[in-house]
Every structure is written in C-alpha cells, then in structure tokens.
Amino acid sequence: MGRALSISVATMLSRVLGLTRDQLFAALVGANAYSDAYLAAFRIPNLLRDLFAEGALSAAFVPTFVHYRCHRGSEEAFRLGNLVVGIILVSAGALAFLGILCAGPLVAAIAPGFVDQRALTVLLTRIMMPFLLLVSLAAAAMGMLNAQSRFAAPALAPALFNVGSIAVGIALYRSGLEQKGAVIGWSLGTLFGGLLQLLAQLPSLRATGFRLRPRLHGALKEPGVRRIGELMGAAVIGLCATQVNNVVNTIFASHQRGAVSFLNYAFRLVQFPLGVFGVAIATVAGAGVAAKVAEGDMAAVRETMGSAMRLVAFLSVPSAVGLIVLGRSIVALIYEHGRFGEADTAATAQALLFYALGLYSSSAVKIFAPAFYALGMARVPVLGSCLGMAANLALNLFFYPSLGYRGVALGASLGATANFALLAIAWQRYCGGLGGASARGQLVRVLCASAMLALAAFATSRALASLLPWRGISRQLCLALVPLAAGATGYLAAARALGMAELKELGRILPRRAAA
Numbered sequence: 001m002g003r004a005l006s007i008s009v010a011t012m013l014s015r016v017l018g019l020t021r022d023q024l025f026a027a028l029v030g031a032n033a034y035s036d037a038y039l040a041a042f043r044i045p046n047l048l049r050d051l052f053a054e055g056a057l058s059a060a061f062v063p064t065f066v067h068y069r070c071h072r073g074s075e076e077a078f079r080l081g082n083l084v085v086g087i088i089l090v091s092a093g094a095l096a097f098l099g100i101l102c103a104g105p106l107v108a109a110i111a112p113g114f115v116d117q118r119a120l121t122v123l124l125t126r127i128m129m130p131f132l133l134l135v136s137l138a139a140a141a142m143g144m145l146n147a148q149s150r151f152a153a154p155a156l157a158p159a160l161f162n163v164g165s166i167a168v169g170i171a172l173y174r175s176g177l178e179q180k181g182a183v184i185g186w187s188l189g190t191l192f193g194g195l196l197q198l199l200a201q202l203p204s205l206r207a208t209g210f211r212l213r214p215r216l217h218g219a220l221k222e223p224g225v226r227r228i229g230e231l232m233g234a235a236v237i238g239l240c241a242t243q244v245n246n247v248v249n250t251i252f253a254s255h256q257r258g259a260v261s262f263l264n265y266a267f268r269l270v271q272f273p274l275g276v277f278g279v280a281i282a283t284v285a286g287a288g289v290a291a292k293v294a295e296g297d298m299a300a301v302r303e304t305m306g307s308a309m310r311l312v313a314f315l316s317v318p319s320a321v322g323l324i325v326l327g328r329s330i331v332a333l334i335y336e337h338g339r340f341g342e343a344d345t346a347a348t349a350q351a352l353l354f355y356a357l358g359l360y361s362s363s364a365v366k367i368f369a370p371a372f373y374a375l376g377m378a379r380v381p382v383l384g385s386c387l388g389m390a391a392n393l394a395l396n397l398f399f400y401p402s403l404g405y406r407g408v409a410l411g412a413s414l415g416a417t418a419n420f421a422l423l424a425i426a427w428q429r430y431c432g433g434l435g436g437a438s439a440r441g442q443l444v445r446v447l448c449a450s451a452m453l454a455l456a457a458f459a460t461s462r463a464l465a466s467l468l469p470w471r472g473i474s475r476q477l478c479l480a481l482v483p484l485a486a487g488a489t490g491y492l493a494a495a496r497a498l499g500m501a502e503l504k505e506l507g508r509i510l511p512r513r514a515a516a
Helices: 002-029 033-071 074-101 103-110 118-128 131-147 152-175 179-199 202-207 223-253 259-295 298-335 342-356 359-374 379-403 405-431 439-467 473-497 501-515
Strands: none
Touching: 002 033, 002 152, 002 179, 002 259, 002 298, 033 074, 033 103, 033 118, 033 131, 033 179, 033 223, 033 259, 033 359, 074 103, 074 118, 074 131, 074 223, 103 118, 103 223, 118 179, 131 152, 131 179, 131 202, 152 179, 152 202, 223 259, 223 379, 223 405, 259 298, 259 342, 259 359, 259 405, 298 342, 298 359, 298 405, 298 439, 298 473, 298 501, 342 405, 359 379, 359 405, 379 405, 439 473, 473 501
C-alpha cells in the first residue's frame, strides 16, 4: 500500500504533466483534421509500443528477471537483461524501419476515413516511428527496476517524456506556427520526450549494479530468453486483441472529422485516474505476486490480490463518478483554450461520459492480467482480451450508426467490462478467490459512498452555474474545482461513516510519507 502510494504520487506528477501537454496541444492545434492526423500517426508506433514493449515485454520480463535473481543471483539476472536489450535493439529497430517504409499502407488501414489529411498523417508516422525503439529500451529498464523494487525512477520517467514534449510545444506556441507546421514540430517533440524517458532511468539502473552491455551471443539458447519468448507469445496474442480494439475504434472514428481527437482528449482524462491509481497499484501488486509465486506462497498471492482489488475499487469508482457528473466542466477547464472551442468541449465531454463507465473494469484488468502471467496461466488473460475485442467490435457495429463516436467509447467500456468479468470468474475458479475482507461487500460500500459524491458534486455545480454569470478562466475553475472538492468531501465522509478500512490505511500512511 505504501509503495503504491509512492508510485501514485510520481505517476500523478506524470499525469498532470500529461494533461498539461494535452492542454497545450489542444490550444495549439484544436480538434480538427490536423489534430486527427497527428493522433492517428502517433497511434501506429504507440500501438506497437503497447503491444511489444510496455505490454508483452513487461508482462514476460519482470517475473523471469525476478526468478533469475531469486534462484541464480543478480549477475545472471543482469546478463539476462543485457540479452534482452540486444534483442530489442535488433527487433524494435527493424520494426521501426519497416514502419517508415510502409507508412502509407499503415495509415490507409488504420484511418480509412481520412482524405485531406492522409498525406500529412503518413509524414507524421514516418517522423515518429523511431519512438518505438526508444520506449522499448525504456520499458526494459523499467522492468529491471520494478523487479528489484525500485519504483520511483520508472514512475517518474514518463514525466520526463511529457516535460520534453511540453518544452517543444511551448516553443511552437510562441512561434505562432500554423497548424500543419505545429503538428510536424510536435511530432519531433514526441521523439525528444521518448529519449528523455529512457535516459531518466539509466542512473537508477546503474545504481543497482547493472552495466549496459547489449549482447546477442547465446540469446536463443538462454532458458530465460526462451521463457520470456513463450510468455511474450501468449501476451502478444492477448494484447493484440486489445490493440485490435484501438485500431477498430480509430477506423470508425476516422469517418467523422474531429472524432479521433474528441475520443483521444476524453480518453486522456480517463487515463489520469487509471494511471495514478490503477497502474500504480498494478505495478506493486504485480511485483508482489511474482515474488510470492516464486516462493510458492499462494495464500500471500491471494492476500496481495485482495488488497489490490479493494484499493482499486476505493479509488477508481469515485473517480469514474466524478468524471461522469463533472465531465463538461473538467473538459472546459483543461482544454477550452486557444483553438479548442466550446463545441469541442461539448463533444469531448460526451465521449468522456461513456469512457468513464469502464474505468473500474480497466483498472481491475490491469491487476488480474499480470497475476495470471506470473502464475503461468497466460491463456486466461488471452481469452479475456479476445472476449473484450469481440464485444468491442460487436458493440461498435451496433452503436456507431446511432451514437457515432460516442458508441466507440461505450463499446470500449463494455468490452473492458467483459474482459474483467472473465478474469474475475477464472481467478475464483483456479486460485480460490481473493484474500482478506470481502471485495464484493467493500465494492457495495464504495458505490454507496460514490452516490454521495455524485449528489454533492451535482448540487454544487448546479448552484454555482446560476450564481456565476460571467465567463472566463475564473468561472471554469469554480465550476470544476469547487464541485469536485464538495464531491470528494462527501465521499470521504461517507467512507468514514461506512467504516472503510482503506480510508484508515491511507490516513496512517500519509503522515509517514509527509514526514519522510
């Protein structure tokens, strides 16, 4: 819990900087064909990153590295790390090169609705393909650090990516470039940010005793490499289903001008609590589960998972409710500046509402999936991802004709819910449930407390809207932050009245962290 809080603080910094980055991009470009072109172009290397680097590689590498450290020692674990780095340099470099060569067909496949902005999207794709190599190496460094319980640098590294992008963005904004030049410059800033994300982790990695000496000799004969390959093969299949969802969503959204941007801006807001809470808890829980599995202690595995799931519910459910109730005010405060107008705010807020419905499920999947991989049960998350993919595609086909891009967001949320349901059922069947207090009972209490949040936030928002007739940033601040504070107060008061243990544990940890 304490480590998760530390990672949450670091990740929150990264997410705040990420929102600042998005805010700057929205003001600089807006929500239109130019922003759609950049976002679709970035989705191609980013998709490969999620699939191979921060997805499959992380899921396969961390438990294998932990096993090597426990049973063979640090020297052998570091040798395995250098073999993995050598393989990344060759494989990710080749993928980036192929992406540059095949940018035209890739764009035609992922965004068939693009017409006027297709050539620009191809150019931006070629500029950003080397991003894949940079973040693949950063993911390897992150895995080695997390496997050694070094969480601070990996959690802070994404903040450096955002810092680099923001620095370039400020220069672009001050230069007064038109939108086409701005998105080209922004693409170069993306590469710069990826380089910083890698470099930020190297000092901490060196402090663990690791020395970067990439190698390929003997890689195919190394048992750890083969084990990573086996786990990655299953993980890629599972994650491929998730990435198919992203491709399907982009294909649908590309037929509405600005829809790719509306969905991206909304999803980034959902990613804030998902990253701060869901990913942070999953990172600590995943490392804890891997260590307990290596020790053969299944009771401790269940206890770790139970604690993680209760904490996810305590933090993610009220976050989702807050985004649903105050979505328009939050979007206006963050994005409605420069070239991002009031109509863009309304469209993004509608996408946010449907994305927020899947926040709890998405967070829970991030807890369960790595645990199954650590247990050597990779087929379970693979099946869950495939079910989520099938549900997302079917729901897009059903909802898109009537809801447009909003149906894309709804399909994503319901697909994540289907994935989570399968993983939860499988965990109960194969692993004997969750340890500690009842997660279901705690979820009911969280929902009751979240209802108080919704009531307090909605009532405060309605009252302020009638009392603040003026326009501008001060009104946006009041309409977003005051109801948010009222809702948070209502939730914490209800949680206290319901005797929720997570609130007490947070109360014990925070003073210690403040004093540290």
